[in-house]
Amino acid sequence: MTNGLKSRAATCPRARRRLNSAAQMDFIIDSMRPDDWESARAIYVDGIATGQATFETEAPDWERWDTAHLTQCRLVARNGARVLGWSALSPVSMREVYAGVAEVSIYVAASARGRGVGRALMEALIEASERHGVWTLQASVFPENESSVALHLKHGFREVGRRERIARHHGVWRDTVVLERRSRVAGVS
Numbered sequence: 738m739t740n741g742l743k744s745r746a747a748t749c750p751r752a753r754r755r756l757n758s759a760a761q762m763d764f765i766i767d768s769m770r771p772d773d774w775e776s777a778r779a780i781y782v783d784g785i786a787t788g789q790a791t792f793e794t795e796a797p798d799w800e801r802w803d804t805a806h807l808t809q810c811r812l813v814a815r816n817g818a819r820v821l822g823w824s825a826l827s828p829v830s831m832r833e834v835y836a837g838v839a840e841v842s843i844y845v846a847a848s849a850r851g852r853g854v855g856r857a858l859m860e861a862l863i864e865a866s867e868r869h870g871v872w873t874l875q876a877s878v879f880p881e882n883e884s885s886v887a888l889h890l891k892h893g894f895r896e897v898g899r900r901e902r903i904a905r906h907h908g909v910w911r912d913t914v915v916l917e918r919r920s921r922v923a924g925v926s
Contacts, residue, residue: 872924
């Protein structure tokens, strides 16, 4: 599914980052491969278990996930063979007028949180999305997930609204904060 975006595969420049923590580790940001999904899925399952990352209650298999996400801009943070986190975009609509609008997903392994992995994934995702013609990134985040809200705001997203009691999640009405980032590079003319 290309949703009007350039159809070439993601060409993510491999970026090396050093995590700033007592337990230093190196990682690279790289394109996600299908064989990364089981590791990425485990990180997603952990995010689901927090109750603060998504309304989803189970992680999909590769085929369902692959169908729901744009082929471009699928990234992972790697430490050797270990996947520390992932990010991807999904189309917000199949209508051509929204071809450059995509929803952001970023998930970081519990052991790598607070160490710059989310920041590196977000920076690489923004760069890759603009290279592929995405002019607006959007996200819907639980307000209780303060670190995710802060990550988005730090990278040029702005809060455009709050959906109050938008859905029941584990029997509780939940709000979401709606965030968006308009590119200054893609879709400016």
